[in-house]
Amino acid sequence: MxxxxxxxxxxxxxxxxxxxxxxxxxxxxxxxxxxxTYGENGYVLNNNQSTTLSGLDAVHNIQQVQKETELSGKHLADVFEKQKEIYKKYGESTPDDVFVKDVYPYSGEKSLIQWVYGIDVNYNYSKIYDKLSGNDISKFYDKLKNSRNEYLGQQLKGNTKAYELEQKRAEKIDIPFYYYPRVxxxxxxxxxxxxxxxxxxxxxxxxxxxxxxxxxxxxxxxxxxxxxxxxxxxxxxxxxxxxxxxxxxxxxxxxxxxxxxxxxxxxxxxxxxxxxxxxxxxxxxxxxxxxxxxxxxxxxxxxxxxxxxxxxxxxxxxxxxxxxxxxxxxxxxxxxxxxxxxxxxxxxxxxxxxxxxxxxxxxxxxxxxxxxxxxxxxxxxxxxxxxxxxxxxxxxxxxxxxxx
Structure with a gap:
């Protein structure tokens, strides 16, 4: 055989x-x-003008600009306050040099905040800065837990056993998250x-x-x-x-x-x-x-x-x-x-x-x-x-x- x-x-x-x-x-x-690598976008300054990078150039740029860090509630709150200050000053017309130096490097943190708090502003993200404060963002992981439980309730309608099992799995998640540029x-x-x-x-x-x-x-x-x-x-x-x-x-x-x-x-x-x-x-x-x-x-x-x-x-x-x-x-x-x-x-x-x-x-x-x-x-x-x-x-x- x-x-x-x-x-x-x-x-x-x-x-x-x-x-x-x-x-x-x-x-x-x-x-x-x-x-x-396609679909990734990076940004650099060229004579104070923002230049968009794509593909592998964008990957290398993101890895250089975005830093690995612990995503503690305090860190997220500090990032939020800084972004809020920029938004209040420039609105939707942020100058290229400010965007590349002070906004773009924190894209990962901004995305997390938008995902978790977006429902509070009906996913109109520009209103986040009007409605929320750094103190709200410092409680990020409490908000994440509550939002996740609401999501589970919608996905597992009436399935109490599955809901309990998912909550037990969620307890094993290490928090605060540690961020590496995942491009x-x-x-x-x-x-x-x-x-x-x-x-x-x-x-x-x-x-x-x-x-x-x-x-x-x-x-x-x-x-x-x-x-x-x-x-x-x-x-x-x-x-x-x-x-x-x-x-x-x-x-x-x-x-x-x-x-x-x-x-x-x-x-x-x-x-x-x-x-x-x-x-x-x-x-x-x-x-x-x-x-x-x-x-x-x-x-x-x-x-x-x-x-x-x-x-x-x-x-x-x-x-x-x-x-x-x-x-x-x-x-x-x-x-x-x-x-x-x-x-x-x-x-x-x-x-x-x-x-x-x-x-x-x-x-x-x-x-x-x-x-x-x-x-x-x-x-x-x-x-x-x-x-x-x-x-x-x-x-x-x-x-x-x-x-x-």
């Missing part, structure tokens, strides 16, 4: 498409990490889902060739007559393709993570996830969420690959098999985009093999099915899909006698 797995693994790795996909993923990992990492996190979908799709293009492709070119007739038998052959292909999927996943994620670390530095990975999602109860840093997303995501990627093999073992056409795989990939997106759908609909969406590809959002949000958080449901469903898919692949391949 082990020898057969090695032969299948060697066969898949030597396929021309595998080599092409390998290089595509390396290039893509670099490309998407660089793409994460780029929030965008890099957002692109993990897209990355996993691309990896999965490319792996599925390989997987459909192992059964459906051989059905079409007649090679399957030869393989079935070997001494190894259909069951062993089906199982060895499933294991070999899963190993190839893991290798390609590691290659991409390794390149992507290394590239992001070189572009953005690693200090910002120590930032609490609340600096991206302010009302999140997850007691983790950005770096911890980043790694959790990668580690849990691989289970869903393998799950989709094995379900694709299962479909491929049942269907003669590789195109049809790939079409089913694409449907599996996009189904959770469609389900999650349904506004005000019953909880049962979202639960069904989490049972899809590909639902863990978007697990970053689930790790940060407070999605519950009574007292069970959605990441647990997604991970358990992916593991069950792997087991069921492997069993059905073996069963279908053994019973297959030709057809469409």
């Amino acid at each position: 082990l020898r057969l797995i090695k032969l299948e693994l060697k066969h898949i790795l030597k396929m021309r498409n595998t080599v092409i996909i390998f290089f595509i993923l390396i290039i893509l990992s670099l490309g998407l990490s660089i793409l994460s 780029g990492w929030d965008s890099a996190l957002d692109k993990l889902g897209l990355s996993m979908r691309i990896i999965t799709f490319l792996c599925c293009t390989l997987a459909v060739q192992l059964f459906s492709g051989n059905y079409q070119n007649g090679a399957d007739v030869v393989f079935r007559t070997t001494k190894h038998g259909r069951k062993a052959l089906a199982l060895s292909r499933t294991i070999a393709m899963s190993i190839v999927g893991i290798i390609l996943y590691i290659v991409y994620m390794g390149g992507y993570t290394l590239s992001c670390a070189m572009l953005f530095g690693v200090k910002a990975l120590k930032d609490p996830i609340q600096l991206i999602s302010i009302f999140s109860c997850s007691p983790y840093t950005i770096g911890q969420v980043f790694m959790q997303t990668i580690l849990l995501g691989i289970i869903s990627v393998i799950s989709v690959i094995i379900i694709t093999l299962c479909i491929s073992s049942r269907i003669k056409s590789p195109i049809y098999a790939l079409a089913f795989s694409i449907a599996i990939l996009i189904a959770p997106i469609i389900i999650q985009s349904m506004p005000s759908a019953p909880n049962l609909v979202y639960f069904i969406g989490d049972l899809f093999p590909s639902s863990g590809i978007d697990i970053y959002g689930e790790l940060v949000r407070c999605n519950y099915y009574y007292f069970i958080r959605s990441p647990y449901v997604i991970t358990a469903a992916a593991i069950l899909n792997i087991i069921l898919g492997a069993f059905l692949t073996r069963y279908f391949y053994e019973k297959y006698e030709g057809g469409r």
Whole structure:
């Protein structure tokens, strides 16, 4: 059996498409990490005129201008009073030199204040300076706790058990927050889902060739007559393709993570996830969420690959098999985009093999099915899909006698 797995693994790795996909993923990992720099803006003075920087120049500028600091209530209050003084003096027409020197370096603190106190001024942020004082801002963490509890009450309507569990998780959050300029990492996190979908799709293009492709070119007739038998052959292909999927996943994620670390530095990975999602109860840093997303995501990627093999073992056409795989990939997106759908609909969406590809959002949000958080449901469903898919692949391949 082990020898057969090695032969299948060697066969898949030597396929021309595998080599092409390998290089595509390396290039893509670099490309998407660089793409994460776009949308960032930095500012410098040039003859007392503000000049806007973008991309990698903006990243370097932000890292130089914004300083790491403890975001204590006193620090936030001091920043607020300084910004209030500038606003009272200049209004919406702050001179470029004042903006670049005294406003822009405190963008991180300003964003936090706006997120937490914005509801008090109906999100008309200019009114914050009229309505609030430094003394109000010094109680930032009390206000954050109250606002978070209100948010949880809205999100977990009537689910008292889940509400209590989220509050217990929130108690583990380290406060006051410590701020490192996190430029780029929030965008890099957002692109993990897209990355996993691309990896999965490319792996599925390989997987459909192992059964459906051989059905079409007649090679399957030869393989079935070997001494190894259909069951062993089906199982060895499933294991070999899963190993190839893991290798390609590691290659991409390794390149992507290394590239992001070189572009953005690693200090910002120590930032609490609340600096991206302010009302999140997850007691983790950005770096911890980043790694959790990668580690849990691989289970869903393998799950989709094995379900694709299962479909491929049942269907003669590789195109049809790939079409089913694409449907599996996009189904959770469609389900999650349904506004005000019953909880049962979202639960069904989490049972899809590909639902863990978007697990970053689930790790940060407070999605519950009574007292069970959605990441647990997604991970358990992916593991069950792997087991069921492997069993059905073996069963279908053994019973297959030709057809469409």
